[in-house]
Amino acid sequence: MPTLSKFLPQHLAEHHLSAELGSVVSTLAQACQTISGQVRQGALAGVLGEAGSSNVQDEAQKKLDVIANQILIDALRANPAVAGLASEEEEQFVPANPQGGYLVLFDPLDGSSNIDINISVGTIFSILKKPEGALSTQSFLQSGREQIASGYVLYGPQTQLVLCLRHGVAVFTLDAGGQFVQTQLNPQVPAAAREFAINMSNQRHWQPPMQQYIAELLAGDTGPRGKNYNMRWVASMVAEIHRILMRGGVFMYPKDARDPAKPGKLRLMYEANPLSLIIEQAGGASTNAREPMLDIRPEGLHQRVAVIMGSREEVEYVTRLHQA
DSSP: OOBHHHHHHHHHHHTTOOHHHHHHHHHHHHHHHHHHHHHHHGGGGTOOSEEEEEOTTSOEEEHHHHHHHHHHHHHHHTOTTEEEEEETTOSSOEEOOTTOOEEEEEEEEETGGGGGGTOOEEEEEEEEEOOSSSOOHHHHOOOGGGEEEEEEEEESSSEEEEEEOSSOEEEEEEOTTSOEEEEEESOOOOSSOSEEEOOGGGGGGBOHHHHHHHHHHHHGGGSTTOSOOEEEOOSOHHHHHHHHHHHOOEEEEOOBSSOTTOSOSEEIIIIIHHHHHHHHHTTOEEESSSSBGGGOOOOSTTOEEOEEEESHHHHHHHHHHHHO
């Protein structure tokens, strides 16, 4: 089985992609390897608990949020192919190398509320081509369809890198020698599903179409869907999407009535777009309950969206309910 360092040159050549793109992916993989070591050490390294600060979303940061964010910023700024980067933890974009051809957006540690209880967390990233002209916020505001690559690293029982270069999906597992080794190629999300992931404690706030959909799932084989479903909720989007990539299901974080000004909780640029590219390339689907996620024209670096993502039959069904 090839390592990432062997996979990248062959894949890039087959699909006429630049070696510089490969260097950006390699930099991300190496940075995530460092983050994996920090996550694995946990309490032994004194990196658990609150950092005593808040991010741009006014969310309390964990110590590992801050550490992972800085590891990625330092690594990417040192790569001459990276013109600029944007992080969920930073209010503004961070300039890197003026001659670079790529932009990187990332969520340094998704699911960080799980860190202190030793449940899986992850890093999500998206790579874009830098447009012509001076670097600005507008340079980053490209639709998900324009992503050159995306991926995530899951820090779980194994550390796994899931990578999409717009030509299928490859899965790599970090071995004891510190190499990402390919362990799966082109996983496919089953079209039908019997599992769903949603935070049921928010049910009273959902819009009527989502209320109807979940009621149908809970009715099981006695209801209109004619089959029983299991519910899963890890509270880590990377972990939820990895499960769906491996065995199917649907993940939902819908719009609700608590804050009418926010169309959703999750971030389009750092979470929804990169994971949607992976899921679509693996045969699944992703929408904001009304239109394909990857078609949305972003309006800001920290834009929020509703998310319906996973097995195609379920995503299309719940989207039709919202469009009715």
